[in-house]
């Protein structure tokens with residue numbers, strides 16, 4: 548299978564020797580190498596490479612505009628090639644490499660698509676460098692303002708506009724891209740599963756049903772800086788106690804409401820071992836089956852910490868096209884339907900009104916965003932076979 552050759556080719560790109568994890572950040576050197584690799588793979592297959600206004604890459608088999616004129620816009624498959632800090636090999640690349648292998652499989656069997664087929668590589672899905680996830684799909688759908696995106700800064704103070712320009716992308720025309728979106732009749736994103744659903748079911752491939760509602764909140768906990776050795780306990784205003792209450796409340800409320808919640812980022816001032824903190828800023832990530840449940844968790848965290856949790860982002864439940872999901876499941880030997888707690892470009896496109904589906908490939912560790920993320924090679928091949936069946940059906 549051509550999957551194996553492509554997988555070996557990209558395996559060393561952006562891998563950090565000390566951790567074994569990947570650092571493939573948007574508009575970085577590793578990203579440029581991956582984008583060149585993608586362009587070369589497209590050229591080798593005779594696909595027409597189009598880079599949209601945000602820098603997402605689309606490799607077309609067939610004329611997408613003739614299809615739009617005929618009222619049968621294309622079938623797009625693919626994912627992203629960037630990673631989180633020290634991420635795994637599969638989150639993103641599995642979908643792009645599988646999609647290219649699907650084109651090979653369809654061509655090998657002499658398939659003539661009745662609708663054009665494209666392989667997409669979305670830029671900056673993880674938001675690892677500039678802080679906003681799915682920037683590539685959010686900008687072209689108008690969900691992220693172009694000026695705001697251009698002004699985002701990485702940890703070194705480099706703006707997205709500067710990074711794009713350094714990589715040779717036309718910064719001026721970054722923005723909503725109707726021209727690109729109208730070519731997409733259906734988008735199917737294959738992705739490594741980011742949990743244990745398929746191991747427990749004993750199945751290699753699932754169809755995505757929904758992305759659970761999720762959000763981020765900030766807690767600003769005020770205290771009074773003072774000496775950790777000389778201040779009497781009763782005289783202390785120690786916000787670390789409020790933070791502790793908030794962390795425990797997040798866990799117990801999440802368990803009570805069928806949600807998940809974590810406070811994974813905390814800023815302590817002045818952050819000295821022998822100083823009572825003057826101020827703590829902490830961030831809560833909460834996700835769950837419904838808005839009501841997630842809101843209940845956030846409320847409980849606020850109550851227990853004595854501080855109002857400020858909403859920094861909120862994404863309501865994203866439902867993938869239910870008829871399409873049912874059709875794909877039936878096509879794939881009644882593949883199970885799985886909900887996910889992770890955001891994806893497919894979710895952004897679904898929210899923008901496009902017919903969208905996801906396929907998940909079994910991950911025996913259940914771990915993601917870590918070098919421990921994994922898929923057996925046989926399951927990768929089953930993923931390619933599933934996506935081949937789906938693409939063949941949709942472009943029949």
Ligand SMILES: [Zn+2]
Nearest residue numbers: 638639672738
């Ligand atoms: Zn991903």
